[in-house]
Amino acid sequence: MKQLKAAIIGSGLIAKLKHIPAFQKHRDKVHLAALCDLNIEAARQAASAASIPMAYADISEMLAKEVPDVVDICTPPVTHAKLAIQVLQAGSNVLIEKPMAQTVEECDAIIAAARENKVKVCVAHSDLFYYPFIEARKLVRHGAIGPFRGMRIFLSTPTDYITSRPDHWANKLPGGVIGETGPHVVYMTLAFINPIVDVSVNAIKQMDYPWSPFEDYRIDLIGENAASSVALSYATKQWMARVEILAGNATLLIDLEAMSLVKYRRERLEPLPIGVSLLSETGQLLKGLAVSALRHATGYLRSTHDFIIDGFVESIINDTQSPVPAEEGRESVRVLGMIAQQLQAKQHATDQRHIQIQ
Numbered sequence: 001m002k003q004l005k006a007a008i009i010g011s012g013l014i015a016k017l018k019h020i021p022a023f024q025k026h027r028d029k030v031h032l033a034a035l036c037d038l039n040i041e042a043a044r045q046a047a048s049a050a051s052i053p054m055a056y057a058d059i060s061e062m063l064a065k066e067v068p069d070v071v072d073i074c075t076p077p078v079t080h081a082k083l084a085i086q087v088l089q090a091g092s093n094v095l096i097e098k099p100m101a102q103t104v105e106e107c108d109a110i111i112a113a114a115r116e117n118k119v120k121v122c123v124a125h126s127d128l129f130y131y132p133f134i135e136a137r138k139l140v141r142h143g144a145i146g147p148f149r150g151m152r153i154f155l156s157t158p159t160d161y162i163t164s165r166p167d168h169w170a171n172k173l174p175g176g177v178i179g180e181t182g183p184h185v186v187y188m189t190l191a192f193i194n195p196i197v198d199v200s201v202n203a204i205k206q207m208d209y210p211w212s213p214f215e216d217y218r219i220d221l222i223g224e225n226a227a228s229s230v231a232l233s234y235a236t237k238q239w240m241a242r243v244e245i246l247a248g249n250a251t252l253l254i255d256l257e258a259m260s261l262v263k264y265r266r267e268r269l270e271p272l273p274i275g276v277s278l279l280s281e282t283g284q285l286l287k288g289l290a291v292s293a294l295r296h297a298t299g300y301l302r303s304t305h306d307f308i309i310d311g312f313v314e315s316i317i318n319d320t321q322s323p324v325p326a327e328e329g330r331e332s333v334r335v336l337g338m339i340a341q342q343l344q345a346k347q348h349a350t351d352q353r354h355i356q357i358q
Contacts, residue, residue, distance in 0.1 A: 010074035081106035100329030123329030129307035132261035146248025175343035193223035
């Protein structure tokens with residue numbers, strides 16, 4: 001099997017915690033040869049810690065000297081389009097952290113550059129590759145729980161992760177911090193409801209951070225035959241990532257962090273069937289815990305980025321479809337734009353009320 005050469009642009013937290021380890025797990029298929037960052041010292045430190053041979057501050061120099069088969073972009077979204085197009089024009093395949101870009105027009109430019117240069121794009125929609133989410137998609141696709149009727153998503157991100165940090169790039173995105181974690185709820189919804197034809201957005205400001213427009217969001221993503229109701233909170237110390245899938249014959253409860261999937265039925269509100277349901281749910285949780293423990297113990301536990309990077313490398317080698325094609329990234333950005341537009345209108349209305357009060 002051909003071994004590809006890879007390079008990463010950006011040496012921040014996501015690169016160090018997620019992308020670099022995933023590349024290193026697949027050394028038989030891909031060699032991580034270089035790391036590039038405008039801060040050359042940061043690049044050198046990260047490269048040294050991960051035994052990556054080369055560090056660069058200049059992307060053009062890195063592309064010319066390394067001629068990588070695949071370049072992984074792990075930088076803030078405002079830079080994605082410019083960097084991706086430069087890399088694609090150099091003839092390298094591109095993996096882009098979410099969101100793919102900031103606008104649909106930027107996404108279209110990336111797609112055009114990929115087609116012109118006959119290379120591939122993959123967008124790191126990582127939450128699609130949690131074990132329970134993969135299984136839930138299979139169950140719905142095969143009709144195992146009846147016709148799909150809708151879904152709910154609840155994400156909670158601790159305040160001190162982004163919201164309380166005034167200089168964090170995510171606080172400068174349209175609509176605030178939701179621009180960083182919001183893509184997850186959009187592309188998870190699109191996995192079941194596509195296209196999304198309308199959105200309804202409400203948001204509340206709960207904390208005294210002037211750089212943060214809102215810390216609590218309620219969003220409805222409306223498809224042609226089903227809807228997804230989303231709650232996002234940035235006002236607590238809690239992490240939470242749960243998805244509920246409602247179908248004709250059963251409901252699926254997915255806990256992405258616990259890596260658990262529970263199927264349950266509540267067709268009759270009587271003590272015995274509810275008790276049987278609870279016993280079944282408990283058994284499924286225990287079974288899931290045992291499977292996760294076995295994966296840990298045997299070294300077979302794969303991270304979401306393992307799935308993405310392995311799948312993308314395979315798609316390049318075998319000339320097959322990318323795990324998350326650029327068109328999927330574009331659709332997610334389109335819906336995010338609809339959400340951001342409503343949030344900006346709400347923020348403007350709030351600002352006007354404050355001015356009138358003063």
